[in-house]
Amino acid sequence: MKEFTWPVRVYYEDTDAGGVVFYANYLKFFERARTEMLRSVGFEQDRLIIEQNLIFVVRSVKVEYLKPARFNDLLDVNAKVIEHKKTNFTFEQAITRHQDVLCTAEIRIACLDAQSMKPKLIPSAILEHLN
Amino acid sequence: MKEFTWPVRVYYEDTDAGGVVFYANYLKFFERARTEMLRSVGFEQDRLIIEQNLIFVVRSVKVEYLKPARFNDLLDVNAKVIEHKKTNFTFEQAITRHQDVLCTAEIRIACLDAQSMKPKLIPSAILEHLN
Amino acid sequence: MKEFTWPVRVYYEDTDAGGVVFYANYLKFFERARTEMLRSVGFEQDRLIIEQNLIFVVRSVKVEYLKPARFNDLLDVNAKVIEHKKTNFTFEQAITRHQDVLCTAEIRIACLDAQSMKPKLIPSAILEHLN
Amino acid sequence: MKEFTWPVRVYYEDTDAGGVVFYANYLKFFERARTEMLRSVGFEQDRLIIEQNLIFVVRSVKVEYLKPARFNDLLDVNAKVIEHKKTNFTFEQAITRHQDVLCTAEIRIACLDAQSMKPKLIPSAILEHLN
Numbered sequence: 399m400k401e402f403t404w405p406v407r408v409y410y411e412d413t414d415a416g417g418v419v420f421y422a423n424y425l426k427f428f429e430r431a432r433t434e435m436l437r438s439v440g441f442e443q444d445r446l447i448i449e450q451n452l453i454f455v456v457r458s459v460k461v462e463y464l465k466p467a468r469f470n471d472l473l474d475v476n477a478k479v480i481e482h483k484k485t486n487f488t489f490e491q492a493i494t495r496h497q498d499v500l501c502t503a504e505i506r507i508a509c510l511d512a513q514s515m516k517p518k519l520i521p522s523a524i525l526e527h528l529n
Numbered sequence: 530m531k532e533f534t535w536p537v538r539v540y541y542e543d544t545d546a547g548g549v550v551f552y553a554n555y556l557k558f559f560e561r562a563r564t565e566m567l568r569s570v571g572f573e574q575d576r577l578i579i580e581q582n583l584i585f586v587v588r589s590v591k592v593e594y595l596k597p598a599r600f601n602d603l604l605d606v607n608a609k610v611i612e613h614k615k616t617n618f619t620f621e622q623a624i625t626r627h628q629d630v631l632c633t634a635e636i637r638i639a640c641l642d643a644q645s646m647k648p649k650l651i652p653s654a655i656l657e658h659l660n
Numbered sequence: 661m662k663e664f665t666w667p668v669r670v671y672y673e674d675t676d677a678g679g680v681v682f683y684a685n686y687l688k689f690f691e692r693a694r695t696e697m698l699r700s701v702g703f704e705q706d707r708l709i710i711e712q713n714l715i716f717v718v719r720s721v722k723v724e725y726l727k728p729a730r731f732n733d734l735l736d737v738n739a740k741v742i743e744h745k746k747t748n749f750t751f752e753q754a755i756t757r758h759q760d761v762l763c764t765a766e767i768r769i770a771c772l773d774a775q776s777m778k779p780k781l782i783p784s785a786i787l788e789h790l791n
Numbered sequence: 792m793k794e795f796t797w798p799v800r801v802y803y804e805d806t807d808a809g810g811v812v813f814y815a816n817y818l819k820f821f822e823r824a825r826t827e828m829l830r831s832v833g834f835e836q837d838r839l840i841i842e843q844n845l846i847f848v849v850r851s852v853k854v855e856y857l858k859p860a861r862f863n864d865l866l867d868v869n870a871k872v873i874e875h876k877k878t879n880f881t882f883e884q885a886i887t888r889h890q891d892v893l894c895t896a897e898i899r900i901a902c903l904d905a906q907s908m909k910p911k912l913i914p915s916a917i918l919e920h921l922n
Contacts, residue, residue: 409826411553411819413546415600420542421718422687426804429683433802444863456683460722469546470837540695542688552849553818557673560814564671575732587814591853601706673813677806677862684804731808 399529401478402435406493408471418466424501425459428491431475432507439527450521453512457486461503471495479528485509485517487528530660532609533566537624539602549597555632556590559622562606563638570658581652584643588617592634602626610659616640616648618659661791663740664697668755670733680728686763687721690753693737694769701789712783715774719748723765733757741790747771747779749790792922794871795828799886801864811859817894818852821884824868825900832920843914846905850879854896864888872921878902878910880921 406427414420433443446452467473474494481488486508493501509520537558545551564574577583598604605625612619617639624632640651668689676682695705708714729735736756743750748770755763771782799820807813826836839845860866867887874881879901886894902913 407823409819409823410545410547411551411822414541415544415546415548416541416715416717417546421691421721422542422684425684425687426802429804430800430802442863444861453678455678455728456725458722458724459683460720462720463718466717468837470835538692540688540692542691547846547848552822552852553815556815556818557671560673561669561671573732575730584809586809586859587856589853589855590814591851593851594849597848599706601704672807672809673815675808676803677808677810678803679808679810682804 399478399480400527401476402431402438404431404434404475404477406430406473406475408467408469408473410469412467413469416466418468421461421463424461424463424467424493424503427473427475427493428477428489428503428505431477431491432489432505435477435528436524439524441524441527447512451512452518452521453510453515454507455510457506457508459503459505461501463501465498465500467493467495467500473500480504482520482525482529484519487520487525530609530611531658532607533562533569535562535565535606535608537561537604537606539598539600539604541600544600547597549599552592552594555592555594555598555624555634558604558606558624559608559620559634559636562608562622563620563636566608566659567655570655572655572658578643582643583649583652584641584646585638586641588637588639590634590636592632594632596629596631598624598626598631604631611635613651613656613660615650618651618656661740661742662789663738664693664700666693666696666737666739668692668735668737670729670731670735672731674729675731678728680730683723683725686723686725686729686755686765689735689737689755690739690751690765690767693739693753694751694767697739697790698786701786703786703789709774713774714780714783715772715777716769717772719768719770721765721767723763725763727760727762729755729757729762735762742766744782744787744791746781749782749787792871792873793920794869795824795831797824797827797868797870799823799866799868801860801862801866803862805860806862809859811861814854814856817854817856817860817886817896820866820868820886821870821882821896821898824870824884825882825898828870828921829917832917834917834920840905844905845911845914846903846908847900848903850899850901852896852898854894856894858891858893860886860888860893866893873897875913875918875922877912880913880918
């Protein structure tokens with residue numbers, strides 16, 4: 399499986415009064431990496447909606463918070479597809495800081511018709527590029 | 530002018546690693562109060578879009594940050610219309626904690642046609658209720 | 661097990677360009693309900709840090725996104741403790757709109773010493789009130 | 792005055808159900824650019840707190856929203872210091888998309904003692920590098 403890594407800097411906006419990244423905000427970082435992975439193989443999500451009437455939505459997430467990320471940290475956010483079916487696929491993702499794993503996730507994404515919001519076949523071109 | 534007050538509790542999501550509410554998040558609190566002020570006089574913004582093809586957008590904000598709000602604070606967010614023209618109006622807003630003013634703002638809102646996004650007359654029924 | 665419910669209104673801040681609540685923001689709603697559940701039985705988290713040197717952190721989340729919540733929706737966010745050990749406990753949570761389940765979650769929380777950030781016994785008073 | 796530019800990509804997290812970037816989130820983009828401008832001349836804010844007991848806080852913002860930014864846009868966020876006094880300085884900032892100005896701001900920042908939270912002289916090394 400292809401693995402993709404995207405750097406993310408932690409700003410004040412991401413942290414909370416506990417001095418660490420707020421637990422919901424790791425999901426933003428994971429999504430940025432998935433978006434950039436798609437872009438890196440030529441797929442822009444705004445054009446997928448317009449040109450292919452296709453939108454991706456998150457169906458489920460499992461996240462393990464191992465160690466906190468802090469203000470000003472430079473993180474690496476990884477993404478790889480570990481499973482795919484006709485209309486959905488599952489990403490395994492991790493956030494690391496200097497090889498230290500802070501947070502891992504398994505995130506299932508469905509491909510939907512952007513009008514009807516019903517399940518839609520994932521275009522084979524996308525699967526080829528992500529696998 | 531009618532004055533409206535809406536209570537807002539500060540959660541971890543609102544704070545940053547400085548231990549205080551993150552400066553952008555006061556704008557969320559201000560908007561909640563404006564939305565609830567409209568609701569309190571009978572206007573639901575999702576129905577305004579569908580039934581009257583009308584959407585409100587923010588044109589400008591001026592915010593003064595006087596004292597920080599902290600995790601778990603219970604705040605009062607005030608809103609009143611201090612000026613209105615044909616297609617826009619200006620709110621004066623403040624956030625207080627036990628009568629202590631933490632943050633003040635002047636926020637100008639434009640009324641737009643939800644399709645064309647061009648300026649649209651503010652319905653007189655809305656102005657009557659807010660003034 | 662005691663069940664707690666907290667109302668949450670969806671504002672623009674919670675939604676995304678897909679027209680629905682952004683997937684990370686459900687975690688904010690879940691946390692608000694847990695915070696209010698603790699408050700409802702007499703525990704304020706800012707005082708727990710100062711008086712008992714105790715902080716709660718999220719260790720893991722599992723979320724299933726079943727149906728989207730939309731702008732202006734009034735949601736109910738439920739929380740109940742389904743399991744507890746010496747230094748952590750697990751919440752089962754759900755978000756509903758008029759009895760329609762939109763999103764479910766299982767969220768494991770650890771009790772830490774606020775200084776050392778090492779695991780700490782959950783005070784029995786808290787467990788009694790939540791169970 | 793030195794001018795600094797930082798690229799920002801718009802993700803779903805930044806947008807709202809109106810299909811555009813949520814008005815509070817431009818303040819996040821402005822702060823990222825200020826943070827990166829400081830970093831570009833050698834100042835890391837986490838080290839300024841620890842080594843110089845110095846923290847920057849926002850005192851006031853004025854923002855004009857001219858045109859909306861949208862999902863997937865690649866923006867340029869500019870920052871330059873237009874005025875400075877002993878303990879505070881003012882940034883002029885703008886967000887552009889292909890030379891098209893979407894949003895402008897004037898943001899006043901105070902330099903505080905990180906312990907007492909009282910005004911503190913801005914280190915001359917910082918002013919020299921930003922002017």
